Amino acid sequence: MDNTPVTRRHASRLALACLTALAVQGAQANLIDDIPAGTGYAALEMCTRTMQSRDDYLRVRWYYTVPVVQPLSAVWMVDYVPGVKVNVRSWVPFITNPRTAIYRKGLGCTIVPPGTTEAAVRAQPFKAIDMPAPSSHSWPMGEAAADATGLSASQLALLKARGDQIFSESTSKVSQKKNSIAFLVAYKGRLIHERYAKDYNRDQPQLGWSMTKSLTALIAGAMATDGRLSLDAPVGLPQWSGSAKATITWKQLLNMAPGLAWTEGYTGAGDTTDMLFSQADEGSWAAEHPLTSTPGTVFNYSTGSPNIAMLRMRQLLGGSHQALYNYYQQRLLMPLGIRQGIIEPDASGTPVGGARGILRPVDWLRLGQLVSQGGQWQGQTLINANAMNFLLAGSPATAEYGGYIWRQPTSKEIPADLINRIPADTVMFLGHLGQFTVIVPSKQLVVVRMGVSLDMDSTKRDVFGTVADLVDQL
Structure with a gap:
């Protein structure tokens, strides 16, 4: 002890x-x-x-x-x-x-x-997929180091300066540190900058917290592409059968507008912590919340919604955690060259799609690159245009949010004095304690910052200031 x-x-x-x-x-x-x-x-x-x-x-x-x-x-x-x-x-x-x-x-x-x-939890059957040997090819398909060939001296200086700022600390108080762990930049499909804090390295996967919601959306997009679900159709959760909830569609669920009651609180009074730390079947528990508004009309940010999505995707794939794990590994992560990527499950075996995705920073960058490329990857369509367009479009409930992906217009996450420097097509995966994957498709730019930030104001300014400067100079 x-x-x-x-x-x-x-x-x-x-x-x-x-x-x-x-x-x-x-x-x-x-x-x-x-x-x-x-x-x-x-x-x-x-x-x-x-x-x-x-x-x-x-x-x-x-x-x-x-x-x-x-x-x-x-x-x-x-x-x-x-x-x-x-x-x-x-x-x-x-x-x-x-x-x-x-x-x-x-x-x-x-x-x-x-x-x-x-x-009982340890007795649940599971077999990890064997990963192929790492490739020495350049990123994104291989594990070669960052390549800044072709960048000017001023662009290289900018990357170093912004990295120095991201990893800097203005205080010795443990409770106020930014605790940056990783900073990576991809430009025109190439990894041009990669930096880790002291004692960290590329092969350590990092918790994405709510960036996992965006990963859940991409899995749903792949299933829609494969015809395993229809975005316009009702989710079809059996426990909703015969109730008003039976009309909730996949689009409404992915837009955070299913109409379900939810308090996204992070203390004992919040639904989120109750679900994450006290419920065995998180998706089912979230799905039991009452309907309080017409589906599709009210945006209500909820870590429960992607857990409901994961539960239903598991059912659609046959009902076992193994089947869902095999699907997202083989259908999405492995084609992207992602290694060591997992979504931790709850005690029932369903992946916690709202919060527990753990991937290497270089692999979160790959997910951002997939979005930047509109779901296309090395000549393959991993997510079709219809699904990807939905995920990135503002919802009827709010222009700030798409399908579990944040959007630039009117975003409250971007400091007010920087928002006009961020292109309008910018989209983001955002997570607790300063997890950022910022994607600017028009500039072919993806930026990842990960860590355990206890000073979010400074961290947001670091990240979006970096994006704005890169947009100006790349």
């Missing part, structure tokens, strides 16, 4: 102070509600980043996890078993709320929520 390096008496005083502060401030719901979210988040974060991404445990614990789950770290106990699992719980009587994240090779980490056993 790996306990926090404060004495139990001191921790007790800290816990009392935290409880008092929360009671006085009314902050983020109350600590009792927050602890299941915090213990679940911490267990999954430490499991995924150390066991799937092969990051350093102490760095992940103290620099990436503690600042996000405060004040939990004053009262938590952590059992860390390398390569096996992480258990996090509070020692506060009656509100221990333990959460365990287990690691399975080829699948990553999964929360074992109340009502589910570790043994």
Whole structure:
């Protein structure tokens, strides 16, 4: 057991102070509600980043996890078993709320929520696909290094300067650091810049958080291309049969406008954390939310929606996690040359399509390149024009969002003084803690930034300032 390096008496005083502060401030719901979210988040974060991404445990614990789950770290106990699992719980009587994240090779980490056993989750059948040997060809098909041939001295200087800015820190406070891990740029279908933080390398896959929603959309686009689903047809979830929800179409679900009630909260009071850290079958749980508006009319950002999409795609492919895993690996990731890419499943075996995609930064860049090329890849149509056009078009509910992909017009994610420098066809995969894949098809430009940002204002300015400068000079 790996306990926090404060004495139990001191921790007790800290816990009392935290409880008092929360009671006085009314902050983020109350600590009792927050602890299941915090213990679940911490267990999954430490499991995924150390066991799937092969990051350093102490760095992940103290620099990436503690600042996000405060004040939990004053009262938590952590059992860390390398390569096996992480258990996090509070020692506060009656509100221990333990959460365990287990690691399975080829699948990553999964929360074992109340009502589910570790043994049952581990017993689920699964066989990882054998990956072909890496190619030495140039990116995007191979694993050759970045090639900046043909760039001018001023363009090279710009890439270095913007990278220096992205990796810079303006403070020594752990709770305010940008923690950049990767910065990559593709231009005209070629990898021209690739840089990682100290102690990181290309072969470490990184958690995309909500960038996974865009990956889920691309899988849906591939299924639509193959005729396995129709974007204009009802989703067809069996549990919606005979209800008003039965009319919800794939387009409405992918536009974040299915009409379902959802609170995208990140404390104990939010649907998102309840789903991610306390539900075994996340898609089914999200699908049970009541209908509160006419489908297609109201944009309501929801991590539950892509989990519903994943659940239904699994059903359409035969019902097993293995079939869905095989499909997205063989139909989408492998043709792109993507290695080590997975979407971690929930305890029922369904991939968590709203949050748990883990790919190398160079592979997130490949997904962006596919979008930039309109679904075409090396002479193949991976996603047809009809599906891709839908994913990138503004929805009837909001011009800011397409099919699980953000769009430039009126985007609140881009600093106001930079938005006029960002081309109107720009689209984005965006994720929690500063995950960005920014795609400018008219400039054949794709930019990826990944990390664990605790200073999102600075990180957004770094990323979109970089995009604006590259658009001007490339």
